[in-house]
Amino acid sequence: MCFDSRPQCVLGRPQVSTKLDSFHGPLSIGLEGHFRNVNIPYMRSAIDKAASLGLPIWITEVDVQPGPNLAEFLYQVLREGHAHPPAVNGIVLWSAWSPQGCYRMCLTDNSFKNLPTGDVVDKIIREFFSVVVTATTDDNGFYETSLGHGDYEVSFEDHCQSEKHMKFPRMSQHFKLEASEDILNVKILA
Numbered sequence: 001m002c003f004d005s006r007p008q009c010v011l012g013r014p015q016v017s018t019k020l021d022s023f024h025g026p027l028s029i030g031l032e033g034h035f036r037n038v039n040i041p042y043m044r045s046a047i048d049k050a051a052s053l054g055l056p057i058w059i060t061e062v063d064v065q066p067g068p069n070l071a072e073f074l075y076q077v078l079r080e081g082h083a084h085p086p087a088v089n090g091i092v093l094w095s096a097w098s099p100q101g102c103y104r105m106c107l108t109d110n111s112f113k114n115l116p117t118g119d120v121v122d123k124i125i126r127e128f129f130s131v132v133v134t135a136t137t138d139d140n141g142f143y144e145t146s147l148g149h150g151d152y153e154v155s156f157e158d159h160c161q162s163e164k165h166m167k168f169p170r171m172s173q174h175f176k177l178e179a180s181e182d183i184l185n186v187k188i189l190a
Helices: 007-012 014-022 040-051 070-082 116-129
Strands: 029-035 057-064 088-093 150-157 170-177
Touching: 029 040, 029 070, 040 057, 040 070, 057 070, 070 088, 070 116
Parallel strands: 029 057, 057 088
Antiparallel strands: 150 170
16 A cells, blocks of 8 residues: 555545445546646646546646746646646646746736746637637627637628628628626627
8 A cells, every 4th residue: 555645645535435336426636736847747647546436526626836848848737737628627727926926837927918828828718618619690780608708709691691792791800708707798880
């Protein structure tokens, strides 16, 4: 029997399997991600081992030890975590800002301008979460969806009229949804 935090040790402990068998509510696994030394093969192995339980996994408290390769290491960790669907349901960063500085890893400076680590997070978001959605409005010309805060581009095409009879066969509008907004209505008048 082993007593450290290696995945095979934690998952092999009798109290872990007993607790899993006796609980009948929703369960998931939280893997803390405080990285001193980034070892992607070990991370991959730990996720695969935890995934063998068949429970959703959240990689929590992700931060990387400060150093000259901080941004590159963060990029590797985020890419690896995202490479394990459907096992990994989410990744939570540990990057709380304060005027005195961050615990270990800041995403912005004190003027809220991106640092290289913030650029990495933005790159990952664009890379993995930028999607094109094609939708059709209802009979009244409405389409409703839920969006997270961010920058959006909405394009409109009217397929009911021929292009030669339309003044504007295709229109688009850019808008930004702030985190504090509850509902944002975007109107495109044709």
